[in-house]
Amino acid sequence: MDLDRALRLSLAVPGGTAGRLRPAASAGALHPVRAHLLLGPGCPLPPGRYAYDPHTHRAHPRGPAPADAPPGAVVVLTVTATRTVAHYGHRAWPLLLLDAGHAAAALALATAPADVFVSFDADGVELSTAAGLPRAGAWQDRWPGTDPELSLAAAWLPLTGAPAAPARPLAAWAAPPHTAVPKPRPDATTAPSRELAAARHLLDHLAAAPGDIGGTWHAAARPAPVTDGTLLTRRSAAPADLTHPPAPDLLARVLATAAEARPDGPAWAAAVGGDAPGLRTTAGRLATGDARPALARWAAGQRWIGTAGAVLLAHGCPADAPPAQVRRGHLAAGYAAGLAQAHATALGLRSRPIGSWQQADLGEALGDAPGHDWILHGLALAGPPEQDGPPTPYP
Secondary structure, three states: OOHHHHHHOOOOOHHHOOOOOOOOOOHHHOOOEEEEEEEOOOOOOOOEEEEEEOOOOEEEEEEOOOOOOOOOEEEEEEEOOHHHHHHHHHHHHHHHHHHHHHHHHHHHHHHOOOOOEEEOOEOHHHHHHHHOOOOHHHHHHHOOOOOOOEEEEEEEEOOOOOOOOOOOOOHHHHOOOOOOOOOOOOOOOOOOHHHHHHHHHHHHHHHHOOOEOOOOOEEOOOOOOOOHHHHHHOOOOOHHHOOOOOOHHHHHHHHHHHHOOOOOOOEEEEEEOOOOOEEEEOOEEEEEOOOHHHHHHHOOOOHHHHHOOEEEEEEEOOOOOOHHHHHHHHHHHHHHHHHHHHHHHHOOOEEEEEOOOOOOEHHHHOOOOOOOOEEEEEEEEEOOOOOOOOOOOOO
16 A cells, blocks of 8 residues: 555645645635544554644654554544634635545545545544544533644545455444544634634534444545646646636546546536537536526626636535535535546646535526525636637537
8 A cells, every 4th residue: 555655646735845735626725624544454654543744744643553453544534624714704614525525536536546435424423533533522622722623534545455344444443442632733823703613513513413333435436547647737727717618528528527426426517608508417408508607606706707618516415405415415526526627637628626605506596496406516627728729519
């Protein structure tokens, strides 16, 4: 298992600098996702719990492994809310979920083609316990003034050729007894206390909602054109560089990657303009007309979306969805967008994730019952501006 390579291509800050560019996209380039490594036998480091530092690309020991730890590695992904809330206010909580999904996609892409599995429905309490972290409510009681880590997702990297894979890779790690967790460093960034408390409470509620004990683990795959170089060069393009329509065949391939990323994820469609504007799915036309101006209004007034070459949309998750579905839907949307963005980069397309959606009821706009088909995430796509000749019309 090349854990060093997987972390370097997914979560590490390139060159160990203090810069904001990393292999995974993040709202505002704030990167609130943290990784805790649970390493069993057969890993390049001794078995135990570790905290990963993306700036130094080092794993810091946090405690021993249980005697019955399964072979391989489990990566628990957490988020800290302070900086994202300070930047985005009440819009922060879905962005934090989407960021965690993007980080999971980056880790899956960096690990493939070896076996890697990702879970978005593992019980939140089990995740925190396995990582040796307290629940958010207990965190502030023990360490006031620090930024609680909220456990949201996990990736499992079993050893290739292991005689038997555990049915529950988190079970041994979450079983008592547990060692003391080192006191974290305070976060110097401040945010409005009411908005920060609300975001933490909501995320803790979503993570702590009754999930599947042990989690459902779906195998991850890397789209064929994506290479290690793709993962290191993926960048979100500036809005001004996203106006040229992508070639229809390339758009269809990226849309298929997003739609097929997770069996438990939201549906995906593509909004296009040109001579035949409309919404398209992998199965055909969903609606006619140019949806991009409406999308620009729904996405916190980002007017550039109205002239984007194409916009992929993750939609679903009704307003009355249970907390576990809200969490899983947003994580899966970020994960699918992460895979699609890497695929787009490999195909020579420019892209930019779009995460700030407000009252974006796609179902109602299409004549269905309101509150049942919300937009969760988006990915703007564009072909290179130097492409010769007029764009090929969409079928």
